Structure formats: C-alpha cells, structure tokens
Amino acid sequence: MFLCNSTLGEVVWTQVKFKMNAYLGTLVSLIVVQILGLMLSINGTSSMSTNFNNTDFQFVWITADTVIIFVSIWALFLGNVITTKGYRNTNFSFVTNGISNNLSNIIVLIIMSVFAGITTFLSHYILRIVVPFFNDVGYVRSGSIIDDPLSSITSMGLMVSLILMISAGGYLWGTLVYIHRAYMFLLIVLIIALPATKTGQMILRFIFADNMSLFVLNVKFVCLAIIFFVLAMLCSNRLEVRR
C-alpha cells in the first residue's frame, strides 16, 4: 500500500489557490460596495470655511471614510460567510483538515483584506478625477501618493489592517455561530452594548482613540486580528463537518 503524504503547507497552499479562485465573486461584490461608497461620498464628508480678504473660502473635504465604512461591513460579512456550512462542506470535499481549513481561510482573508485595503485607498482617486470633471468648482491639489508616499502607505496599511481586523471578527463570529446559532445575536448585542456601556466605551476609546500615532493604531488592529483568528481556530478545531 502506497500512501500519499501531503504536508500541511502543501495542503494549505493548494486550498488557498482553490479558495481564491472559488471566492473571486466576493471581490466583485467588494467593487460594488466601493462604488456605492464612492457615490455617497461625492458630496464630501466635511467642510470648512475661512474668510480671507473679503472672500469666503469653503473647503469641502472628500475622504475615504464612507468607502471604508462600507468596505468594513463587507469585510465583516466576508469573514462570516466563509465559515458557513455550505462553504465549510465544499472545503471538506477536498483534502483538508481543521487546521489547514482554518489556516487557508485566514490566508484568504488576509489576501482579500490587502486587496480591499489597497483598492479602497486607490478608489479615492476615481473621485479626485470625477469630481472636478463634473463640478464647476475650484480644485485643490491634494497630496497624492507621489507627493507624500509615507503617509499614503501608512493610511493604506491602516485600511488593510482595519479591514483585516473586521474580517477576523466576522470569522470568529461566524465560527461561533457554526457552533451554536444563538451566537448570531452576539454581534447585535455587541454593537448596542459597546457604545452604550461604560466598559464598552472604555474599550472603544482604548482601541480607536488615545493613539500616539497611526502606526500604533495599526499594530492594535493587527493584534486584534491575530487574537480573533486564534480564538476562531481554538473554537473550531474540534468541530465536526456535518456533511
């Protein structure tokens, strides 16, 4: 009897390739979400007026904030959806085990988060071109990637790690829901409880505010993502595939 021995690395790599191919549709939904966000942010997120020499200068800020909120929600459901029964069963039609399934899911989420983060950052440039074409307003030259590569990379990284953290949260959530359906309500409870309670506010403030620099925030996001992924792996490794 001759047995094939696949190493974990090989299997994970094959799974990643397979999943990237199979889940390509989610990236198309990402594009739809981004375009939706872009359309809503065309009027600007905030504005500021200054009077100078008898002239009122109004600055309308167009930021990527709306898009990133949309993409974050997309990421939450992306993390969630790949833990659902249908997706899990299709994975187990091929060579896999709990660990390789988790690892390849995580790698796929990382790849998709990187893609989502970078495209979210770049999608802003579509507005930069579209807005002056369709509006008869003054046009302010704003820092572009070439003018300010460091801050561009920082905010790109921030978007990537934010999306990754949220998709990791979605993944953990989905894993818990797979264990028991009652966890379905966990997210809704969290969304209500976090801003409403004192401790919740403290946690939010610890994460989002009180940061010395964006880099620290970045590190916090990545750490949270790792915690979520590890928890999800611990929870799901003993799970059966109820085919």
Added chain:
Amino acid sequence: MTVIDCQNLKKRYKRLNALEDITFQLEEKKITGLIGRNGAGKTTLLKILAGFIRKSAGDVQVFSNNPFNNLRVSANSILVDDQMSFPDSLTLADILEVAPEFYKRWDTELANNLFKYFRLNPKQLHSRLSKGNRATFNMIFGLATRCELTMFDEPTNGMDEAVRTDFYRALLKDYIAHPRSILISSHHLAEMEHLLEDILLIHKGKVVLHQSLEEVKEYAVKLQGTTDLVEKLTDGKEILHAKQLDSQRKYVVIRKEDVPALEGVTIHPVAASEVCMYVTSDRKGGIDDVFM
C-alpha cells in the same frame, strides 16, 4: 496490511446511539460492501472513517491514524455521498481541473473519459445538477481520486438503471486496474453482489457479520415442505425466518448445518441479500402478519 481497524467504536448523538459497538478490521485492496438497514449507522461509520466526525468512545484507526482532522487520512481517503458539495463559482470542468492539485494520484484521463461517457455538461454547476447526474459526477470524482481508501455511501441513489449498471462496471474495471480498498454502503445488496468480495453487515450500530461473500452465501439454507415436517426438522434450531406459504406448506430459514435430507422437504440456497435481511430482522413474521 490493515487499512481500517475499529475496536468497540461508539458514536453518540444527543439522544441517539448511532454506533453501539463496532469492531472490525479491513484488509487492504478489497471491495467490501457495508450493508445495513435504514438507520443501522452506515453513514455515521463512514463519516467517522473519513474523519468528518468524531468518535465518542472506542478506537478507530485508518492507515494507523485516528482519522478525525487527520491530513494523511484526508489525503488518502475519500467519501463519496450525496452531501458532497462544491463551490457554486466553479463549473464541473473547473472542479475536475483543481482536483489533481489536492489528490496526487488523480487520474485525469479516467475522469475525462467517464465525464464524456456520461454526457455531463462541463459548464454546469454542481448544485444545479439533477440528483442522478450529481451522483454520477460524485462517483466520477471518487473513482478518479484513486484514493487508497475509497468509500461510497449509497452511491447509486438517484441514478437510473443504465447508469447504475455502468457505475458498477466502471468501479470493477478501475478496481482491477488499480486495486485499492473500496467500501460501498448500500441497503440493497443484490445489485452489487457480483463485485463484492467481503460483506460487513451492521445492524443497530453493531457488526453482525463480517465475512466473505462466499461465506455469506453459505450462511443459511431454506427448508420448504409441509408445516409439520419442517417444524419437526427445525425444532431447537435458530430460526432466522419463517413463512407460512399456505395452510399446509411452510418454509423456514436456518443456519446452514447438516440438514438431513428428508422426503417432502426441499432445501434451497439463500441469496446473500436475503441472509442479510433475515439476520437483521427484529420481527418474527413479515409484513403480511400485520394484515392478518
């Protein structure tokens, strides 16, 4: 070498004992039929062997490993059943294309030829296939993996008569060309008797029989004759099945022993499928008795 080794394997669901006490060993390169009635625990056993679900107690070894969450077992075994699913974003052709990356011994030629023979549409999605076509595709997939342990759970469900015959033929031919351990579960033994070597009969979560097909065929005999005579002959013996044919004649199935040939009693062989049915029957009498 032993492919599967189960010792007192138990599986409990919340309120149900799916497997009570399963002990058997499966030698390599044999086609074994896993036979049992509805709810006997066939599917549960196969899922444990494939590593999809956990055992509750006892010991189970596939290729000398506990199959649950084991990569080696996953790489060398496949379970083909009607719950097999593939992503909706991939067409059947895509699935056949990615499969060799997972299964190192994937037989592309066999897969393509069978695919063409059964006239499946390569652009079709797995979830949109009809029940019979899905079963056919799963079967092709299972055969082409060439896994050392290939398990089929009710593979012919939904297939029409012609496809069933073709399937058994294909299975046998491929087995002869590339011998490996094959475990097929089914509740009708008769149609696949010709390709089985061994029979593993389970009932209510326990192994009832694990013998070669020849032995099973020799397991019992049917005595038919006048009621008095038959009852006298079988007195004190274990009666597997009895049926009153009319007011005077009766037949009784008993374990094959030295049965004295008697005037007025004929001895018939009992087919393996009938043996399995009688051995796993709990009731005395048949469905006819309900309508008496």
Added chain:
Amino acid sequence: MSNFGILSILPILGLLFIIWRLLRLTKSTSNRINWAQRSNKWILCIYVGVLLLAVVVYEAIQADGEKVYTQKEYATFIDENNVFQQAFEKNEESKFDPKFLIEEWKQQIEGDTLEVILNGSNVRMNIEWTNSKEQLVEAKMYKTYSYMGGINMEKEIPLPTLEVKDNQIILTAIPQKERTYYRFTNELTFFSTVNNLDSWEQRRVIGHTYIYLKVPKHINVIDKDGLQFY
C-alpha cells in the same frame, strides 16, 4: 451619549442589512450565471486597471495645479511672515523681504495733506516719516505668504486696487466673493479627526497685504474720516 450612540447605530444596522443583501444577491446571481467566474476575473482586472489609471491621470491633471507644500515648508512660510510683520511694525524697511513687494509708487503731492481712502479694504498700513523737505511720497505694497491647503490664495483673490492721484491714495477692496474648493485626503479622518485638524492647521499660512508709506514729516496724512496718522 447613550442616546446619541443608539441613534448612530441605526444607520449602521441599516448598512449591515443592505450589504448583507448585496452579498446574498451576488451569490445567487453567480448561481444563475455560468460565465460569472470568467467575467469576475475580467471585472477585477478592469477595475484595478481603472484605479491605477486614475492615480496616473490624477498626477497628469496636477501638472498645472498648485504645488503641495510639506509641513516644514509651511513652517518656514510662517516664520518669514512673522519676520516681515515684526520688521513692518518696527519700520525697519531694510529688513523687508523684497520678494513680498508687489507694487510701488512715487508721487509728488501738492500742499501738505495726503489723504488715504480705504474702501472696505483691510490692509495693514504703516507710515515712515522721513526728514525730507520734498513733496515726494513713496508707497509700497507688500503681501506675505497666504497658502491654505495647497492653494496659493494670493493668486486666487485679486489684490485690493491702489490708486495714487494728486494727493489721494485710494485703496479699494475687491467685492465680496465666495469660493468653494474640493479637497481630498489620503488619510482616514475617521479615526484621527484631531490629528487631521492639527495638520490642517499646520498647513495653513495666512498673510496680509501691507501698505508702507514714506512720507516727509511736514505732510499730514489723514484718512477720509478725518483721522490723522502720526
């Protein structure tokens, strides 16, 4: 806070629902359409291509736009403005940076009064009294750096007009105007509003228009309301 919190949750919940539906929809359409997988790759490639193109095109558009200054450059602008302001207040003309000079006039006036008429203009004015016995009045107009978020505001707004006529200096402000600019940022203001406003403050320098007059001592300078300069 809690009221506000709950109110701000509602749109998020709505968004959650919309995007959830969207994901379901894309999943079900890919069920129906067989070519989805092939086209997905194309859609992604085209989208990424468009994004990269947008970045390049944006650079091209900017070729005739304004330069974006770094925070350091803004700091030097502010310093130079301050130096000018101080020198201006102390009448140290020699220290004036010639690059701020915009226009100068020399005018022989008759009589001993110079009238300054300010028509709604908010220029800063200073007079240096000279010991000259002549009737020559010199006027210089300076303007210090004004940049805001990358726009050179000096260019955007015309200067107040200055006319020197007989013994009158007439400064007319430009009419009230309103200008709107769209400004883009790479940064996420979402997390660091304070941080961003800081950098906004740091990237702004507001200069002034200065009128520097050199007038012989024996000439009286009055504005049209009769105030006298000394």
